[in-house]
Amino acid sequence: MPAAALKTQFESLLGGHLDWQSRPAPECVPSGIPALDAATGGLPRGCLTEIFGPASSGRTSLLLSILAQATHREEVCAIVDAEDAFDPASAAAAGVELDRLLWVRSAQNAEHALKAADLLIQGGGFGVVVLDLGDTPPATARRISLTSWFRLRRAVENTPTVLISVARQSNAKTCASLELACAREHAAWSGALHSSRLLRAISARPTSIQRSKTCSPVFTAAAL
C-alpha cells in the first residue's frame, strides 16, 4: 500500500487531517531589548542565531544583553572568543554574571574557535554558546565552510542551547534560523567639544531576517 493511502487511512481513523511535516516552534528567550523581542519573538533555543554588522554597530552590546539575560535566568553560558576581544569589565557592567560564564580565548584562530564551539555544544548544559568572530577579518570568516556551520546547527538541534554567532558579515547563510543584521545609526555626544564632551550612547538598527518575516527596530546602547 502506498504511503499516501496509508496516511489517508490513518487520518480517517483518527478523525481529521494531521500535520506530519512541521516541527513544533522552538522556545524563544528574550534578548533584553523589548523592541527586538517584540519584533522577532526572541532568540530560538536549539537554533543558530547570527548577529552581524560592521564595527560600532551595537553587536557586542546586543550580545552582552543576551548573556546578561541568560545569566540572570541562572543559566551557564560560554563565549568562544576568536580574536580575544571580550572585555569582562564591559560584560560585568552590562549585568553579565561572570561566574556563570565560561570564556574560551582561541587567540586569532577561527578553526580552533569552531572546534571549541562544537565541543561546548556537545558537552551540553549551556544556556547560550557564543562564537564571537566579530573582529575576524571577513576573508578568514568566509573560509569557514558551510559544512562546518551545518555541523554546528545539527549539534545544537534538539538541545536547549541558544547558539549565537557574531561576525562582520553573514557566514552561516541558511544554517542560521535567525539573522540580525546590525547597522550604525548615530552616536550621541554631550557637552561642548574640547571641554566637557562625553560619549553618551550609540544607536543601532538590527534588521531581523527570520524566514519571510523582516523587522528593524532601533536600540540605543548607553555609555553610562
Place this chain on the structure above:
Amino acid sequence: MFACLHGSGPLTALAFQFSPTVEQTAPDTVTFDASGLERLFGFAQDIAASLARRAGELGVEAAIAIAPNPDAAICAARGFSGTSVIPYGDEAKFLAPLPVALLSPSPELQETFDRWGIRRFQDLAALPPLGIAERLGLEGLRLRELARGEAGRKLLPLADPLRFEDRIELDYPVELLEPLAFVLARLINALATSLAARALATDEIRLQLKLENRATHERVLRLPVPTLDTKAFLKLLDLDLSQNPPSAPVVEVRMAMNPVKPQSAQSGLFVLAAPEPVKLELTVARLKAIVGPGRVGTPVLLDTHRPDAFRMTPAFVPSAPPSAPKFRLSIRLFRPPRAAQVALASGYPSFVAAGAIRGKILDLAGPWRTSGDWWTADPWLRDEWDVALSDGALYRLYCDPRGWFVEGSYD
C-alpha cells in the same frame, strides 16, 4: 591468640600487615589479634619469628610477645626484651618474675604492696582473691588477674587508614601515550572498583610515573566533584599527559586516589539544567588541549582601576544571586592594543592610523587621565580619548609614555 609490640618505629603499620584488628594500647605499645595467623605461618614461634623479621625490615625496634590474651601479651612485651611466646595455661608461670610496678598500680596500692613485701607478679598472684577484694577493692582484684595472666578483654581496634594506591612495574619502557593508556585504564579500574566496594568516590587522582632516566613525572588531577567515572578519569589523564608528556620512557606507574564520600544531591524539578560537572571538566580539558592552558575559564575582575585587569579561574563558582541586567554600551578590546600613529591639531588628535583602522577624527571626547600602581614596580599612566572616525566606527584611543594605541572599538 594476641600479639603485642612494645618499642619504637612504625608499630601500627607493622601490626596492620599481620592483622586488621589492631589496638593502639599506648604510644609505644600496639596489640593485635593474631588468631588465624597460625594457618599462614605455623606455630606461635613461627609467627613471632615472622614478626621479628618484618620488624627488622621496617626498622621497628620492639619487644614482641604472643599470648593467649591481650593483657598477658602486653605485660610480657613490656617486661621481657626480644621475643616471648606464652603457651596457653602457662601465663602465670611465665609472667611470675615480672615486677608489680609494670601493672601501673595507683600510688596508694603501690605503697600497700611495698609494705606487704609484694614485689613481683608471683607474689601478687599467690594472694587469696577474697582477702584482696576486702582490703584492696576492685582495682586490687584486677591487678591480681593481670598478674596471673587471666584477664580477658576485647581489643579496641583502630580504624584501618584507607589507602587507595596501586602500582604497575612495566616489563619494558613505554614511550608512547597510547600503550600507557592501557596501563592507566587497568589501574583506574582496579582503584575505582575498590572505592566502589566501600561506597566511596574520589576527587583527586595522583599519578606518579617513574622514568627510564630515574626521574619522576608527577601529575595531580583534581575533580570538581567526587565521582567514579572511570572513562572520564582516563580521558582527563590522557589529555593531561598529552599536554605535559613525560621527558623519558616510563618504567613504572603508580596511582593513588583520594577517597571521599560521593556527592549526593537531589535535583530540583525547577532547577535549570547546567553542565554536568565531570563532563564540563572533560570539555574544559579538551578546550585547553585546543587553545592552550590558561585560556579557558571564568573571568574574575581584579580590584584595581588598571585597564583590562582580570584573572581567569578554572571553574564556575556561582556565588551571589544574579543582579538585574542593564543594557550598556560595550567595548571590544584589541589584545594587545594596536600601536597607532596620531596626528594632532591644536593639541587634540585629528587623524589616526593603526593598520586597518585609519581615518579622520570627526568627533572626540577626552582626555581622561588615569594612573595607578605608582608605588609598585609596574606603574601605569595614560590619557584616554573616545573618538569617532570617518569610517563610522567609534574607538578608544590612549596615549601613554610608550606612544599612542587603539585599545578597542565601541560596539
